[in-house]
Amino acid sequence: MTSERHTCEVLVVGAGPAGITAACVAGEAGKSVALVDNSPWLGGQIWRGEQTRQTHQEARRWLRRLENCGARIFSGATVFDGSATGTLFAESPTAILEFTWRKLIVATGAREVLLPFPGWTLPGVMGAGGLHAMVQGGWPVAGKRVVVAGSGPLLLAVAQGLQEHGADVPLVVEQAPWSKVIEFGAGLLRFPTKLLQGIATRAALGQVRYRCGCWPVRAEGAEWVQSVVLTNGKSTWTERYDYLAWGFHLVPNLELPLLLGCVTANGSVAVDAFQETSVKAIYCAGEPTGVGGADSALVEGQIAGLAAAGKTEEARALFRRRNSWHRFKAALSTAFALRPELKRLAAADTIVCRCEDVRQAELAGFADWRAAKLQTRCGMGPCQGRVCGAATHVLFGWELASVRPPIFPVRTGTLRAAGTCLKPQNEDK
Amino acid sequence: MGENMNITVNGHSLTVPAGTIVAAAIAQAGVQRLRRSASGEPRTALCGMGVCFECRVTINGDPNCRSCLTLCEDGMEVRTDD
Numbered sequence: 001m002t003s004e005r006h007t008c009e010v011l012v013v014g015a016g017p018a019g020i021t022a023a024c025v026a027g028e029a030g031k032s033v034a035l036v037d038n039s040p041w042l043g044g045q046i047w048r049g050e051q052t053r054q055t056h057q058e059a060r061r062w063l064r065r066l067e068n069c070g071a072r073i074f075s076g077a078t079v080f081d082g083s084a085t086g087t088l089f090a091e092s093p094t095a096i097l098e099f100t101w102r103k104l105i106v107a108t109g110a111r112e113v114l115l116p117f118p119g120w121t122l123p124g125v126m127g128a129g130g131l132h133a134m135v136q137g138g139w140p141v142a143g144k145r146v147v148v149a150g151s152g153p154l155l156l157a158v159a160q161g162l163q164e165h166g167a168d169v170p171l172v173v174e175q176a177p178w179s180k181v182i183e184f185g186a187g188l189l190r191f192p193t194k195l196l197q198g199i200a201t202r203a204a205l206g207q208v209r210y211r212c213g214c215w216p217v218r219a220e221g222a223e224w225v226q227s228v229v230l231t232n233g234k235s236t237w238t239e240r241y242d243y244l245a246w247g248f249h250l251v252p253n254l255e256l257p258l259l260l261g262c263v264t265a266n267g268s269v270a271v272d273a274f275q276e277t278s279v280k281a282i283y284c285a286g287e288p289t290g291v292g293g294a295d296s297a298l299v300e301g302q303i304a305g306l307a308a309a310g311k312t313e314e315a316r317a318l319f320r321r322r323n324s325w326h327r328f329k330a331a332l333s334t335a336f337a338l339r340p341e342l343k344r345l346a347a348a349d350t351i352v353c354r355c356e357d358v359r360q361a362e363l364a365g366f367a368d369w370r371a372a373k374l375q376t377r378c379g380m381g382p383c384q385g386r387v388c389g390a391a392t393h394v395l396f397g398w399e400l401a402s403v404r405p406p407i408f409p410v411r412t413g414t415l416r417a418a419g420t421c422l423k424p425q426n427e428d429k
Numbered sequence: 430m431g432e433n434m435n436i437t438v439n440g441h442s443l444t445v446p447a448g449t450i451v452a453a454a455i456a457q458a459g460v461q462r463l464r465r466s467a468s469g470e471p472r473t474a475l476c477g478m479g480v481c482f483e484c485r486v487t488i489n490g491d492p493n494c495r496s497c498l499t500l501c502e503d504g505m506e507v508r509t510d511d
């Protein structure tokens with residue numbers, strides 16, 4: 001492992017649409033920019049693979065701008081610590097990176113909400129966006145029978161993507177009732193590009209059945225999933241599948257902004273009109289400010305990048321466009337609100353924390369996540385509660401416990417070399 | 430692009446196209462289980478985006494690597510927790 005030091009005026013964390021646009025506009029404004037992301041490729045989840053595939057026009061345009069904007073790009077580097085006073089640490093497979101920044105833009109994206117139900121730990125039961133991502137990286141699904149289930153418009157895009165890679169996707173199951181989904185669809189009239197996107201996706205899906213008001217209750221199999229039990233609340237039935245790709249919409253990745261002291265409200269980072277957080281010189285754009293998809297992220301990223309570069313008038317010119325996408329954001333969360341039945345899917349012996357194999361019955365009765373952590377190790381494994389945190393929030397109403405560095409597991413040698421996480425200000429308060 | 434990478438998964442040789450992630454190569458090799466959980470359950474990749482750590486494997490002797498976030502490189506030796 002080598003140690004590297006990098007100084008920049010604007011540091012961007014996350015190379016999805018929000019991070020890429022932020023880096024572009026700040027770089028084009030003449031600032032020295034660094035962009036760091038934990039994937040070895042650019043584009044985050046939504047533009048994954050566009051670097052080589054180049055099928056998405058908007059992605060291609062922004063990736064080309066990124067190439068020419070002068071930003072230094074650090075792919076494959078996981079941010080594990082930082083402070084509001086202008087430092088940030090990341091670990092790549094070969095190096096420890098220490099950044100010194102004047103303005104920081106947090107664009108860390110979102111992850112899927114994976115709610116526990118009996119059988120959800122079986123191989124073959126995978127995140128919907130997760131399976132789609134891995135299929136793009138070569139995971140073989142050709143000829144496999146896949147059911148896509150959960151909630152949100154992502155499910156249809158996933159089904160389409162899996163089909164393109166040869167999977168047989170006979171069914172997409174949405175937990176939201178038809179009435180809500182139709183209302184959401186009608187609301188898309190105000191967002192013509194989204195409406196067209198939706199129509200194109202549905203058309204591409206052809207014979208795939210899209211059932212609303214249904215959800216998975218159990219997955220069965222020994223070493224791999226063999227069948228999935230589905231319900232519409234009245235009757236349940238079993239279907240044979242090779243994969244269950246599921247996710248109950250998305251939840252923002254808040255570990256870094258929380259570590260830096262940014263105030264959050266309703267599960268997302270609070271920002272002002274210029275995307276600046278409660279901590280001066282730290283901006284936030286895209287999903288961490290509330291899940292809204294790529295279009296919203298694109299505008300927020302530009303506003304954050306321009307504001308961080310001191311181009312306030314140019315940033316202000318984008319406010320109207322952003323605010324319109326914020327109405328889309330609000331419509332998303334209303335339409336795909338989770339039904340209460342989902343809170344009762346986990347049985348007493350269902351594992352909730354997959355890292356430490358902590359079961360539902362062991363967790364009942366604790367007042368908050370911190371108490372449960374101390375007594376059961378729930379959320380103490382390598383994922384640091386990234387999966388069970390969202391689950392226990394839905395199941396028990398627990399809020400995210402305090403975040404401490406390192407926010408991702410790193411080698412002990414990295415911690416030693418960085419000298420971080422051992423400083424007095426990071427000690428338990 | 431278009432080049433192939435020769436890797437081994439638990440000692441078995443495999444050729445995959447450039448751009449293949451390690452998790453996918455393991456699946457292509459027919460290995461269904463990436464690790465055993467704390468209580469002995471079989472597990473494979475879940476989130477596909479470096480969040481859940483279910484896909485951690487040993488790559489070139491380096492343990493706990495997220496195979497969903499690692500691209501295959503020529504000569505790579507991958508071991509699952511079997």
